[in-house]
Amino acid sequence: MEIIKLIGVAILAMTICLIIRPKRPEMANFIAIIAGVTILLSVIFKLNFIIESIQNLAQKANIPSVYITLIIKLIGIAYLMEFAIQLCNDCGEKSIASKLEFGGKVIVMTMSFPILLSIVEMIINIIP
Numbered sequence: 001m002e003i004i005k006l007i008g009v010a011i012l013a014m015t016i017c018l019i020i021r022p023k024r025p026e027m028a029n030f031i032a033i034i035a036g037v038t039i040l041l042s043v044i045f046k047l048n049f050i051i052e053s054i055q056n057l058a059q060k061a062n063i064p065s066v067y068i069t070l071i072i073k074l075i076g077i078a079y080l081m082e083f084a085i086q087l088c089n090d091c092g093e094k095s096i097a098s099k100l101e102f103g104g105k106v107i108v109m110t111m112s113f114p115i116l117l118s119i120v121e122m123i124i125n126i127i128p
Contacts, residue, residue, distance in 0.1 A: 081100065
C-alpha cells in the first residue's frame with residue numbers, strides 16, 4: 001500500500017504543478033521539490049531493514065564491519081546525489097546538476113579508495 005501513497009503524492013504534486021506552472025513557475029518548482037523530499041523521506045526509513053540484513057550477512061561471512069559501513073554509506077551518497085541532481089534538473093539548473101554530479105563522483109571515488117587498497121593488498125598477499 002505504500003506504493004499507492006507514493007504514486008498519489010506524485011500525481012497530486014504533478015497536477016498542481018501543471019496547473020500553477022504557467023502563472024507561477026517558481027511555485028511549481030517549490031511544490032515539485034516538496035513532493036520529492038516527501039517521497040524521499042517516506043522511503044528512506046524503509047532502508048533500515050536492508051541495512052540490518054546486509055550487516056548480519058557480513059558478520060556471518062566475517063567481513064569487517066568497517067567495509068560494510070563504508071559500502072552502505074557509498075550507496076547512500078550515490079542515491080542522495082542522484083536525487084539532488086534530479087532536483088537541479090527539474091528546476092532547470094543543468095549546470096549546477098553537472099557540477100554536483102562531478103562532485104559526487106569525486107566523493108565516491110575518494111571514499112571507496114580504502115576498499116580498493118585493501119583488495120590490492122589481499123591480492124599481493126595471496127600471490128607468492
